[in-house]
Amino acid sequence: MPLPDNAQFNRALCDFLARATTPFHAVQVMAERLAAAGFRALREDQAWRLEPGGKYYLTRNGSSIIAFNLGSAAGPEQGMRMVGAHTDSPCLMVKPQPEKLRQGYFQLGVEVYGGVLLNPWFDRDLSLAGRVTYADGGGAMRSALVDFRRAIATIPSLAIHLDREVNQNRSINPQTDILPVLTQLQGDKAPDFRELLAERLRAEHPGIDVARVLDYELCFYDTQPAAELGLEGGFIAGARLDNLLSCFTGLEALLAAGGEQSALLVCNDHEEVGSLSAAGAQGPFLSSVLRRISGDETAYAGLTDRSMMISADNAHGIHPNYADRHDDNHGPRLNAGPVIKINANQRYATNSQTAGLYRLLAREEEVPVQAFVVRTDMACGSTIGPITAGGTGIRTLDIGVPTFGMHSIRELAGSRDAWDLSRVLRRFYDVDGPLFPA
Structure with missing residues (x-):
């Protein structure tokens, strides 16, 4: 070929x-x-x-x-x-017990995988994908891939008005500064992330029997597709x-x-x-x-x-x-x-x-x-x-x-x-x- x-x-x-x-x-x-x-x-x-x-x-x-x-x-x-x-x-991976509810916003705790250049992760349209291991109705352990395929999260920047020195001396704390925001909630109870995953698995793989999610390996990623760019199309960005x-x-x-x-x-x-x-x-x-x-x-x-x-x-x-x-x-x-x-x-x-x-x-x-x-x-x-x-x-x-x-x-x-x-x-x-x- x-x-x-x-x-x-x-x-x-x-x-x-x-x-x-x-x-x-x-x-x-x-x-x-x-x-x-x-x-x-x-x-x-x-x-x-x-x-x-x-x-x-x-x-x-x-x-x-x-x-x-x-x-x-x-x-x-x-x-x-x-x-x-x-x-x-390099990417941001979801922690095992990730649910965070702060100021009414539902966020997920993440761990940095590899040598990530963190600044570009702010203000991006992020989705989530990876492997999920689950138990079926008979108690057997199985695994399946999942990909939300649409923007479900973002990491908003802090406005320059609240950090006047940001362009001179910006540091990023990976524990506190890069938690993605998924939605805004009423009340004081965060959703069960494993149940959200189970729902996505059932939607993405019709017919599979997901009794409960056991564990996962999930990465956030930018939904902007790769593309040729430049005046004469001389570059590929992605x-x-x-x-x-x-x-x-x-x-x-x-x-x-x-x-x-x-x-x-x-x-x-x-x-x-x-x-x-x-x-x-x-x-x-x-x-x-x-x-x-x-x-x-x-x-x-x-x-x-x-x-x-x-x-x-x-x-x-x-x-x-x-x-x-x-x-x-x-x-x-x-x-x-x-x-x-x-x-x-x-x-x-x-x-x-x-x-x-x-x-x-x-x-x-x-x-x-x-x-x-x-x-x-x-x-x-x-x-x-x-x-x-x-x-x-x-x-x-x-x-x-x-x-x-x-x-x-x-x-x-x-x-x-x-x-x-x-x-x-x-x-x-x-x-x-x-x-x-x-």
């Missing part, structure tokens, strides 16, 4: 972002795409019967997903071409570009690959909080799948030695108002190509071999390449790249689309870069022969 053109790609990306409001919804949408393309679902608790040329996918926790094909011409023992990304984004843009880019590349080489896409949850979880990159999900594909430890060692991972996670574009936050020679520009991310202290896993291979592939696709190195006097972030490389021994490249406003409720990327990255990833999936010299 060929890749769509740039305009079609961006329209599909915006549609994906609209549907993938949480990691659970992102995985659900990706699984639907894979199944429609002929990938067969696997379960970790069952025996696998894998065949040359076969296409498969499996999920863990409903929030991480691995999809792979066993090459029709080259089996996994000859090396797998792998792309990794993450499904989670929520969760970090890192659903990379999930979508890797998925499109895998679906467009020829299938002759063994290829894999992994999208992990919990990267924004360190990746240490059953579904995170620091957990056993990927290594467990690769071991089952290999069949034994000797074959697994050969697979990892001959494979390569491209860890795709957004990069910091050089901001025209804050250009001094970048190294003079390493300020990536939007729409000037994907960015190889390099750090001598191994906060990124790129080395000269993996960067060199990517540069060759990009040249073949006529895609420009940029490089990012953090200022030497600033701390450097990290990705699933070093975690995957350290846990599996697989050569890894860190790369990403340059972005403004990373970890904001609405981020900004160039309208060409994701498509360019997907083209190179598709070529990477189809590389014939050994990836590296013996």
